Amino acid sequence: MADKSHDKHWQRSIKMSFEKEPERRQIQKVKKQLKHNRQPKPTRRKDWQPADLADPDELDFEQIERVMPRGERERRRTIKVMALTEAAEAEPNGTGSPLPPETGQRGVVIKVSSGLCRVALGGRTLMCGLRGSLSAEETGFTNVVAVGDNVLVFEDGVGWGIVEAVLPRRSALARPDVFRSHLQQVIVANADQLLIVAAWRNPPLWPELLDRYLIAAARNKLKPLICVNKIDLAEDVAACEAALQPYQALGYPVLLTSALTGYGIEALRDSLQGRVTALAGLSGVGKSSLLAAAQPGLQLRTGAVSESSGEGRHTTTQVAMLPFGERGFVVDTPGIREFGLSSLAKNELIHFYPDLAAFAPACRFADCTHRHEPNCAVKAAVVAGSVSTTRYDSYQKIYETL
Ligand SMILES: Nc1nc2c(ncn2[C@@H]2O[C@H](COP(=O)(O)OP(=O)(O)OP(=O)(O)O)[C@@H](O)[C@H]2O)c(=O)[nH]1
Ligand SMILES: [Mg+2]
Ligand SMILES: [Zn+2]
Incomplete structure (x- = not known):
């Protein structure tokens, strides 16, 4: 991929993406179709647009993007996405031959690095830049x-592409951005489930972290699966x-595994099949060892990806999405622990502990935080052994950090 003609190809793909006639025609077609079921137009904030633009619909999106009212950009992008999806469906790429540059194709981002991303299109992958707008x-x-x-994605036919639009996400696993902590960085989009991997030993099981991940899964609408690995290191x-x-x-699926001995790997494989995890x-x-054990050969593919980007280490440093089984994908993340809990209010925390929350209605104070208050039914339940200490x-520990 990193061949010498990279720059040339790159310039060419950018140039091609400006040749927009066919794309524009397709967009106009979809707009016409949409006019049938259009809601009455809200009053337009003319003051947000240059005065000479009577109908901004007739212009290229990029030209006026900066002065568009809120929501307008989204609407345009939706129309564009519909148009491009239609174009892609009308010309299915069954032969695997390079498509004309104006035809958008749907793909899945499997790796992201500094302004570029690798996109899976059917059985192959393509290195892509992002449309500047x-x-x-x-x-x-x-x-x-x-x-x-x-x-x-638009393809230039010589091995490069440009991401033209990002389709709406059905889920997003995010964490606070390293530099701008009030904003979130999406780590994984569109996952179905979160496989929470802990080790019994080395490092030892850390229940607070397990609970943090369970909360993150619930808040991000992902199905949680708990996997306790290195079970071979347990005496008992x-x-x-x-x-x-x-x-x-509580009904969470729990798997005990050993990537070393193969214990529980069959069950793990079954839970990953056909899903995005x-x-x-x-x-x-x-984590990486478990994936390699569950699908021998997966590691090979990981290796191939690392090779082309010049990385060659064992520890996972970058988020990467790997095909798993027939229709599944697994996303191996580097060891991160802070996703999910930002902006969680203290009084919301108890709702993520249904086992504790069950006793809360019997607390003396309606706003009981279940820590220092007298006559707390939750504390009483812990003392009585009805709830896990x-x-x-x-x-309590997570409460303090919110
Ligand atoms: N005893 C034992 N060792 C294991 C098992 N699974 C993994 N290991 C070892 O634990 C170490 C870490 O394994 P990795 O698979 O790299 O861990 P990871 O979770 O992917 O780590 P990061 O990529 O840094 O997030 C390696 O030396 C593995 O050989 C297991 O089931 N039992
Ligand atoms: Mg790893
Ligand atoms: Zn209480």
């Missing part, structure tokens, strides 16, 4: 594309089972 500013996120995003598997009993009682867990718990401890 794509902006994250109105989304509340600091990145325009994330691994897992469905995108529309019964102790692991006892530690995880509160989670099983994001992995979360501390560095060193064995570990869960209560982690509730």
Whole structure:
């Protein structure tokens, strides 16, 4: 991919993307179709637009993007996306031959690095740049594309592409941006489930972190799966089972695994099949090892990706999406732990602890925080052994950090 003619190809792909006649025609067609079911137009804020633009619909989007009222950009992009999707469907790329540059294709972003991303299109992948007008500013996120995003891509026919549009996300796993902590950075888009990986030992099981991930999954509408790895290091598997009993009682699927011995790997493979799974867990718990054990050969593909980008280390440093089984994808994330809990209010925390919340109605004070208040039914339940002490401890610790 990193051949010498890169620059030339790149310039060419940018130039081609400006040759927009066919695209414009397709967009006009969709606009006409949309006119049938159009809502009455709200009064237009003329003062937001240059005075000489009677109908901004007739112009290129980019020309007036800066002065468009809120929502207008979104509407235009939707029309454009519809137009391009239609074009892509009308000319399915069954032969795998290069498409004419004006035809948008739907793909999935599998890797992102400094302004470029790798997009999976059917059975192959394409290195793409981002259309300059794509902006994250109105989304509340600091990145325009994330691994897992469905995108529309223009191909130049010589191995490069441009991401023209990012399609709406059905889920987004995000964390506070490193530099602008009031904003969120999307780590993984469109995942179905979150595989929370912990190790029994090395590093030791950390219930508070497990609970943080469970909260993140719930807030991001992902189905959580708990996986406790390195079970081969446990003297007594019964102790692991006892530690995880509160989670099983809450209905969370719990897997005990060993990437080393293969214990539980079959069950893990079954749970990953046909779904988009994001992995979360501390560095060193064995996320990459588990994936390699569940799908031998997956590591090979990871290796191939790292090679072309000049990385060659064992520890996962970048988010990457890998095909898993027939229709599944797994997203191996570097050891990150801060996603999900920003902007969570203290009094909301209890709702993520249904086992504790069940006793809260019997507390003396309606606004009981279940920490220092007298006659707290939750504390009483912990003392009586009706609720796991570990869960209560982690509730208190997380409460302090909010
Ligand atoms: N004993 C034992 N060791 C394991 C097991 N799984 C992984 N390891 C070891 O744990 C270390 C870390 O494994 P990785 O798979 O790189 O961990 P990771 O979660 O991907 O780490 P990051 O990429 O840094 O987030 C390696 O030395 C593995 O060989 C296991 O089930 N049992
Ligand atoms: Mg790893
Ligand atoms: Zn209480």
